[in-house]
Amino acid sequence: MSKISLKNLSHSYLSSQVNKEDWALRNVNIDWNDGGAYALLGPSGCGKTTLLNIISGLINPTEGQILFNGEDVTNKNPVERNIAQIFQFPVIYDTMTVFDNLAFPLKNRGISEQEIKQKVEEIAEMLELTSTLHNRASGLTADGKQKISLGRGLVRSDVNVIMFDEPLTVIDPHLKWILRSKLKELHQKINRTMIYVTHDQTEALTFADQVVVMHEAEIVQIGTPVELFEKPRHTFVGHFIGSPGMNILPCKIDNGAISINGNKIETKIDIKDKSFSKTEVGIRPEFIEFNEKGLPVKILKVSNTGRHKIIDTESESGKIKVIAKSSDNIPTGSAFLNFKKDYTYVYGDNWIIE
Amino acid sequence: MNKTVNQKAWLFVIPVFVLVAFNAIIPLMTVVNYAFQETFGNNVFMWEGTRWFKQILLSDRFHAALGRQILFTLIILFIQIPLGIFIALTMPKEGIGVSVCLVLMSMPLLIPWNVVGAMWNIFALPDIGFLGHSLNALGFDYNFTQQSGDAWFTTVLMDVWHWTSLVVLLSYAGLRSIQPAYYQAAEIDGASRWSVFRHIELPKMKKVLTIAILLRFMDSFMIYTEPFVLTGGGPGNATAFLSIDLVKMALGQFDLGPAAAMSLIYFFIVLTVCWVFYNLMMKNEGQS
Numbered sequence: 001m002s003k004i005s006l007k008n009l010s011h012s013y014l015s016s017q018v019n020k021e022d023w024a025l026r027n028v029n030i031d032w033n034d035g036g037a038y039a040l041l042g043p044s045g046c047g048k049t050t051l052l053n054i055i056s057g058l059i060n061p062t063e064g065q066i067l068f069n070g071e072d073v074t075n076k077n078p079v080e081r082n083i084a085q086i087f088q089f090p091v092i093y094d095t096m097t098v099f100d101n102l103a104f105p106l107k108n109r110g111i112s113e114q115e116i117k118q119k120v121e122e123i124a125e126m127l128e129l130t131s132t133l134h135n136r137a138s139g140l141t142a143d144g145k146q147k148i149s150l151g152r153g154l155v156r157s158d159v160n161v162i163m164f165d166e167p168l169t170v171i172d173p174h175l176k177w178i179l180r181s182k183l184k185e186l187h188q189k190i191n192r193t194m195i196y197v198t199h200d201q202t203e204a205l206t207f208a209d210q211v212v213v214m215h216e217a218e219i220v221q222i223g224t225p226v227e228l229f230e231k232p233r234h235t236f237v238g239h240f241i242g243s244p245g246m247n248i249l250p251c252k253i254d255n256g257a258i259s260i261n262g263n264k265i266e267t268k269i270d271i272k273d274k275s276f277s278k279t280e281v282g283i284r285p286e287f288i289e290f291n292e293k294g295l296p297v298k299i300l301k302v303s304n305t306g307r308h309k310i311i312d313t314e315s316e317s318g319k320i321k322v323i324a325k326s327s328d329n330i331p332t333g334s335a336f337l338n339f340k341k342d343y344t345y346v347y348g349d350n351w352i353i354e
Numbered sequence: 355m356n357k358t359v360n361q362k363a364w365l366f367v368i369p370v371f372v373l374v375a376f377n378a379i380i381p382l383m384t385v386v387n388y389a390f391q392e393t394f395g396n397n398v399f400m401w402e403g404t405r406w407f408k409q410i411l412l413s414d415r416f417h418a419a420l421g422r423q424i425l426f427t428l429i430i431l432f433i434q435i436p437l438g439i440f441i442a443l444t445m446p447k448e449g450i451g452v453s454v455c456l457v458l459m460s461m462p463l464l465i466p467w468n469v470v471g472a473m474w475n476i477f478a479l480p481d482i483g484f485l486g487h488s489l490n491a492l493g494f495d496y497n498f499t500q501q502s503g504d505a506w507f508t509t510v511l512m513d514v515w516h517w518t519s520l521v522v523l524l525s526y527a528g529l530r531s532i533q534p535a536y537y538q539a540a541e542i543d544g545a546s547r548w549s550v551f552r553h554i555e556l557p558k559m560k561k562v563l564t565i566a567i568l569l570r571f572m573d574s575f576m577i578y579t580e581p582f583v584l585t586g587g588g589p590g591n592a593t594a595f596l597s598i599d600l601v602k603m604a605l606g607q608f609d610l611g612p613a614a615a616m617s618l619i620y621f622f623i624v625l626t627v628c629w630v631f632y633n634l635m636m637k638n639e640g641q642s
Contacts, residue, residue, distance in 0.1 A: 056538075079544045085542050087539060091533075093557075094558075095552075095557045105544060108545055152543060
């Protein structure tokens, strides 16, 4: 039970670092509150697993500190940190039965037989492993094995944090749903900090209260699913989250006035005396309407998903996607787009301007 | 679907059949032929039935050679397998050290058997050999050409030197194939070094170790050239293992019938042990 803080954490797998690209993690500062359900979201290779392994103590960071409840644990091993971690691919001890697999982390910590039995049976019940409890673990299917891995992570009740590294990759879709809601349910029951690494936004958004988005070795935004959706702080968050993602269009800023290709764009933001090498407007497809006047576009394609229509349009500054209700009438040929002022953001060098 | 019957396909098997016939079937059948008959000069044969088999199976000489053979094989397996695993575990996992170790480990395997025998013969000579001379200088009464204990010691040492590398290389390959996640999970589960070995490394090495044990069993059970060059089976018959005894019988005494019978019994023992061992080791592999 503790609050976990990462301070100025950087890590590189190389012995010397010259470029930005040599770092697997760059200057990470984050607090994980006790009992929170977090998702660590980002594309493959953005440093999620590295961050996780640093928290668990499998990797020593090149720079920075890890604090558990204010106490520096940077040089402590995983056992001393008392954490649980579940890996992407099932890790089971082939020679043991399912029961012994689940009991293994407890046995290593010298817990009494009776307590082990009770704990293991409880976890097995929850993961529906009771019927195979005394079979050899090596005979199980991939998802059966992954359930054992999950079980070994969940069986200890006193851990500081439970970390999941894309644990459902090998599980088939139907079971994925069940296991994910099980985890969520479990989180509410045991109230333990959980960090869930994934590159799947649906997984992240359904599991977590707070989503941490990573991009190219950096944390780009931390927020609730709604915040990430409504106000992405980085263009990456904009197009990574949402389906389809945010429209990002190059714009000009002239004396505080924002324009795309000569068309003035209204925002709530006050931009003055700031200079950037690149400025862009970001607007989610959900917040664009067709109007009598505005940004002129050509309609390229309309696809109806059943719930809504996705319209592909093309302006002189690039393609723009628009989401409209299934019942809406969509103009053909050319049209004008209007951006909702409250949800129109301006990004300078990919970061939001406020 | 109707498949056309075309017996011409058998023609394609002929080259293999001819090859196998000349390198295995015909020589083996010749041995079988000798095993049931008495031979005289001018290719005169007389049917003897199972006489040679009975004679071999009841002879003290065969029992003694078989006993020596089993003892030798057990000793080298009990040394080479644990030692091989231990060396593989301590070998470096990355960097230049890997190649250096692998090359060093491969060296003994590349040396021809008779050269190994000759090397060790000279190396162990009590008066001029480095090993023999040093042992004597240290106060040990060592002479492998005259004392059977010393002859055994030298033969075992030679075999360990020659073949432990094979076990090392196979075990190392097995260890390298273990995903890092296993070690990480074990670290998080709080497993001791022994538990990691017992529950992760050993099970993951099971297949390569099965191969290693089988190869070492077969090779050591059929060992001939190295002890022949080193000790010639002596002193007396102290290191006359099965194959050395067999050659003595077949070529020394020219007892072709009993020697052929002994060959078949010998062959049958190796085959049976390998089959039984392999099946025992692979019994639980069905599902995974």
